[in-house]
Amino acid sequence: QKEVEQNSGPLSVPEGAIASLNCTYSDRGSQSFFWYRQYSGKSPELIMFIYSNGDKEDGRFTAQLNKASQYVSLLIRDSQPSDSATYLCAVNEGTSGGTGANSKLTFGKGITLSVRP
Amino acid sequence: SAVISQKPSRDICQRGTSLTIQCQVDSQVTMMFWYRQQPGQSLTLIATANQGSEATYESGFVIDKFPISRPNLTFSTLTVSNMSPEDSSIYLCSVTRGRDEQFFGPGTRLTVL
Numbered sequence: 428q429k430e431v432e433q434n435s436g437p438l439s440v441p442e443g444a445i446a447s448l449n450c451t452y453s454d455r456g457s458q459s460f461f462w463y464r465q466y467s468g469k470s471p472e473l474i475m476f477i478y479s480n481g482d483k484e485d486g487r488f489t490a491q492l493n494k495a496s497q498y499v500s501l502l503i504r505d506s507q508p509s510d511s512a513t514y515l516c517a518v519n520e521g522t523s524g525g526t527g528a529n530s531k532l533t534f535g536k537g538i539t540l541s542v543r544p
Numbered sequence: 545s546a547v548i549s550q551k552p553s554r555d556i557c558q559r560g561t562s563l564t565i566q567c568q569v570d571s572q573v574t575m576m577f578w579y580r581q582q583p584g585q586s587l588t589l590i591a592t593a594n595q596g597s598e599a600t601y602e603s604g605f606v607i608d609k610f611p612i613s614r615p616n617l618t619f620s621t622l623t624v625s626n627m628s629p630e631d632s633s634i635y636l637c638s639v640t641r642g643r644d645e646q647f648f649g650p651g652t653r654l655t656v657l
Contacts, residue, residue: 459644
């Protein structure tokens, strides 16, 4: 059974702080890693994806991947109240190369982030 | 990303009835995916729909309960059959773009009484 584990929440940070969200996965052969943001009553929105070890930065978001430790994280710098949402980590064991085949995502339970003004 | 629409956005149904959810994508895609998100839970993959072949179901999901159609490369339907209150969930379709990035539709919020 492939598993994706996220820190139990909720996580509360003050505005302007760095929020650190962590995720571990059980399948060592996993190839693709994703972070989704889900506001209450809305569908998940893809905010970051990472395929190679190391860091990937996009604006205030940085995804970090360490395949040896089977660990992926999301850092949110200068957190804003609008970042308050549930963040879902998802892992794909394969890669489709753009065809969609083998794109079977396993999701963590999610962690709720609250940014205090 | 992808532009995905779903119909209906929400519905309230009586137990024992069936509901068909439609998913429309703005451009052709090989695979479409159907997920379920039960209240307060994360997403669980129901099945993968490939145009021109039968859907592939995940463990715990069967075709008789969740029949799927995929008549062309931009459209799919998921039917929730013989519904019970335990089927109350958000049902989401998704597609991939780029290498493996998966994008979700707005979801269908189903309540079964």
